[in-house]
Amino acid sequence: MEMFAGSGPRGRALLAALAAALALVMSLPTRAGAQPGPTSAVVELGLGGHLVAGAWNPLRVTVRDVGPSVLRLRIDEGSLLTGPRIVEVRAGLPGGSGVTVFDDDVYVPTFRSLSWTLTQGDTVIASGSLGAGDSDPRPLEVLLSSRPGSWRAAFAPDARLVDVAASDLPARAAAYDGVATVLIDGSAAAPRPEAVAAAAAGGAQVLLVGALPGSQTGLVSLAGSGRSRLGAGEVARVADDPSAVRGARAAWRPQDRSALVQALALEPGVRPPRGVGQPVVLSLAAAFVLAVLLALRFGGAPGIAAALVLAAVVSLAGWRALRPAEPVLTASRSVVVGGGALGLRFDVEERLTLPAGTVAVPEAGYPLTPMPYRVSDGATEVDLPRWHAVSIVLRPVLRSPELSFEGSALRNLGSAPLRDVVVLGLGRQPDLAPGAIQPLTRGEEGGLPPLMARLAAVLPPGSALARAPSGVLVALPPPSGVAEATP
Amino acid sequence: MTGAGRRLAALRGLGAAVPTPTAVAERLRTPDLLQVLALFLAALLFVLAVRWPGQGEANEAWFALAQTRMTLLALAALGYGAAEGRLPRHQRRVTAAALMVFVAVSLPFDVAAYAASFPAVPLLWAACLPFLEVPAYFGMGILLGRLAHRLRVTALLPLLVPALLVAGIALDVRLGVDVIDPLTAPLRVSWVHLAVITTLAAATVLALTRGHPDEDGASTAEGAS
Numbered sequence: 001m002e003m004f005a006g007s008g009p010r011g012r013a014l015l016a017a018l019a020a021a022l023a024l025v026m027s028l029p030t031r032a033g034a035q036p037g038p039t040s041a042v043v044e045l046g047l048g049g050h051l052v053a054g055a056w057n058p059l060r061v062t063v064r065d066v067g068p069s070v071l072r073l074r075i076d077e078g079s080l081l082t083g084p085r086i087v088e089v090r091a092g093l094p095g096g097s098g099v100t101v102f103d104d105d106v107y108v109p110t111f112r113s114l115s116w117t118l119t120q121g122d123t124v125i126a127s128g129s130l131g132a133g134d135s136d137p138r139p140l141e142v143l144l145s146s147r148p149g150s151w152r153a154a155f156a157p158d159a160r161l162v163d164v165a166a167s168d169l170p171a172r173a174a175a176y177d178g179v180a181t182v183l184i185d186g187s188a189a190a191p192r193p194e195a196v197a198a199a200a201a202g203g204a205q206v207l208l209v210g211a212l213p214g215s216q217t218g219l220v221s222l223a224g225s226g227r228s229r230l231g232a233g234e235v236a237r238v239a240d241d242p243s244a245v246r247g248a249r250a251a252w253r254p255q256d257r258s259a260l261v262q263a264l265a266l267e268p269g270v271r272p273p274r275g276v277g278q279p280v281v282l283s284l285a286a287a288f289v290l291a292v293l294l295a296l297r298f299g300g301a302p303g304i305a306a307a308l309v310l311a312a313v314v315s316l317a318g319w320r321a322l323r324p325a326e327p328v329l330t331a332s333r334s335v336v337v338g339g340g341a342l343g344l345r346f347d348v349e350e351r352l353t354l355p356a357g358t359v360a361v362p363e364a365g366y367p368l369t370p371m372p373y374r375v376s377d378g379a380t381e382v383d384l385p386r387w388h389a390v391s392i393v394l395r396p397v398l399r400s401p402e403l404s405f406e407g408s409a410l411r412n413l414g415s416a417p418l419r420d421v422v423v424l425g426l427g428r429q430p431d432l433a434p435g436a437i438q439p440l441t442r443g444e445e446g447g448l449p450p451l452m453a454r455l456a457a458v459l460p461p462g463s464a465l466a467r468a469p470s471g472v473l474v475a476l477p478p479p480s481g482v483a484e485a486t487p
Numbered sequence: 488m489t490g491a492g493r494r495l496a497a498l499r500g501l502g503a504a505v506p507t508p509t510a511v512a513e514r515l516r517t518p519d520l521l522q523v524l525a526l527f528l529a530a531l532l533f534v535l536a537v538r539w540p541g542q543g544e545a546n547e548a549w550f551a552l553a554q555t556r557m558t559l560l561a562l563a564a565l566g567y568g569a570a571e572g573r574l575p576r577h578q579r580r581v582t583a584a585a586l587m588v589f590v591a592v593s594l595p596f597d598v599a600a601y602a603a604s605f606p607a608v609p610l611l612w613a614a615c616l617p618f619l620e621v622p623a624y625f626g627m628g629i630l631l632g633r634l635a636h637r638l639r640v641t642a643l644l645p646l647l648v649p650a651l652l653v654a655g656i657a658l659d660v661r662l663g664v665d666v667i668d669p670l671t672a673p674l675r676v677s678w679v680h681l682a683v684i685t686t687l688a689a690a691t692v693l694a695l696t697r698g699h700p701d702e703d704g705a706s707t708a709e710g711a712s
Contacts, residue, residue: 272545312594323603327605
């Protein structure tokens with residue numbers, strides 16, 4: 001006290017400066033914890049950061065020591081002609097202490113601009129944007145190799161080759177919507193077998209090149225005897241030579257998934273209510289008018305009462321007769337494309353709203369006709385004017401196939417009977433009871449229900465189709481093809 | 488007199504102010520009102536004939552029908568209010584009640600078209616608004632009639648009535664708010680419109696039911712004659 005008391009004004013100033021410095025030092029860790037730096041959040045859209053426009057793309061958000069936050073994507077898929085057409089994607093991230101990884105799949109249309117923000121309350125933790133130049137619809141040719149340049153000759157000059165790490169491969173089929181080929185030559189770290197299976201089931205051609213090291217023998221079993229169907233794609237073993245890879249790619253006829261979805265949604269599954277015809281409405285209304293006028297003209301006071309009662313009764317009857325049961329009419333269609341032990345299910349949900357409003361589907365998807373929409377925590381919402389319909393294509397998901405080829409026979413692997421069974425090129429087959437195996441025979445061609453006929457037009461020859469209570473089932477032909485069973 | 492006694496007397500007064508069904512029936516049987524009602528219902532039939540869709544098409548019938556109904560009701564109420572502004576109060580009450588019958592008997596058109604069209608506006612709004620709109624416009628008509636009489640331009644009433652309606656529509660368009668316009672009133676819920684119309688309707692009802700007792704007596708005698 002004596003020291004400070006004796007130091008006068010200069011001493012007090014020194015004391016104040018020391019106190020301020022101490023307060024600043026003590027506040028630093030707190031401020032750093034409340035406002036994490038930009039490196040604490042990483043958002044990666046597309047496989048290994050390579051985005052494919054007009055396809056489902058994997059999305060990975062990695063945050064460190066960040067509490068619950070919200071990721072928002074804003075995609076403008078408009079054009080100079082149509083103006084802005086905004087797609088909004090919102091996902092809540094749980095966060096917490098340590099590293100949190102959030103994985104999902106997002107449908108990215110061809111866009112003019114794409115921006116994203118990761119926010120915590122009102123604070124933006126991270127953000128970024130892409131321009132129209134990044135909107136590339138070409139499918140990816142994924143290379144898992146330590147010498148990716150050596151495979152350049154195996155692909156077309158304009159092919160979009162990307163070199164990714166094994167850890168970048170997600171184990172979700174929808175993430176491979178924009179992938180044409182996955183080439184694994186064993187020189188890089190081994191990918192997880194389930195990721196490879198998901199890639200094939202999602203529709204990609206997985207090429208296992210050369211003799212893979214022992215650590216990757218699990219992948220070899222996916223290829224079976226050298227080439228096998230898996231879901232909508234295939235797994236094949238090829239020689240360690242670019243020309244062999246080129247040959248395998250040329251021999252591969254990928255299933256056109258967008259054509260399949262278009263065929264699924266071509267005919268409207270839900271129609272506006274038929275209502276009551278104009279002649280009936282006019283006749284009844286004219287009769288009502290006549291009755292009211294007569295009651296008022298000749299009925300006196302009881303006539304008024306009769307007219308009012310009649311008006312009430314006609315109002316109630318008109319309401320009951322003309323009011324559609326539901327303001328939003330729904331329909332759904334699905335097809336499971338199976339090959340080997342896996343199937344890929346495509347769903348199209350149709351909604352027709354009579355009043356103007358928002359229609360919602362509790363799963364992630366996108367409208368088949370380009371229009372603004374929102375995906376919020378996995379649910380899709382579209383604002384529609386009155387008496388309008390929308391077809392929403394849901395994210396494809398893996399399913400167990402219920403119809404498959406077993407040699408020269410078809411097998412029903414499900415628990416429901418299959419009807420309208422047909423093999424393209426062989427014709428109609430007998431209905432299949434649950435668990436039944438039916439040798440392939442030559443049957444009548446044509447006469448398919450409209451939906452199955454449209455699907456048949458976009459499937460390769462030898463594919464089997466059947467109608468199940470849950471939707472249409474497709475078994476893609478094995479690489480060796482299908483043939484009539486020999487007696 | 489106690490408070491309860493005053494309330495009872497007021498209710499009795501109100502009861503006496505409500506026109507009897509016989510008086511309303513007599514008024515509705517008069518050729519002018521019956522013809523106007525027939526024309527009004529025929530207009531609604533015409534709108535149905537023009538706007539009712541083919542099967543499977545979007546039903547937009549309610550929008551045209553509700554607008555036509557509300558506008559014609561407002562026009563009729565305004566016109567009769569203006570024409571009877573100088574008549575005894577009892578007669579005005581009977582005419583106002585007869586116009587409420589217009590609202591009631593045209594309700595099935597509105598309800599049926601609403602049911603088939605699925606508009607976004609609530610049914611309660613669509614169904615109840617005309618019951619407020621008619622007395623409100625009837626009251627405005629009375630004011631217009633008296634003003635025209637004071638200005639000695641009664642001969643211009645056939646022009647002033649639709650002009651007032653158009654002025655109301657123009658005012659709303661200028662303000663950008665639904666205040667008085669009967670054309671757009673049924674199509675969207677507007678609290679401003681509801682407040683204005685309710686106030687006008689309440690004022691009309693008060694003006695028709697309360698007032699100098701002599702006028703009622705005179706009017707009853709005049710009405711009977």
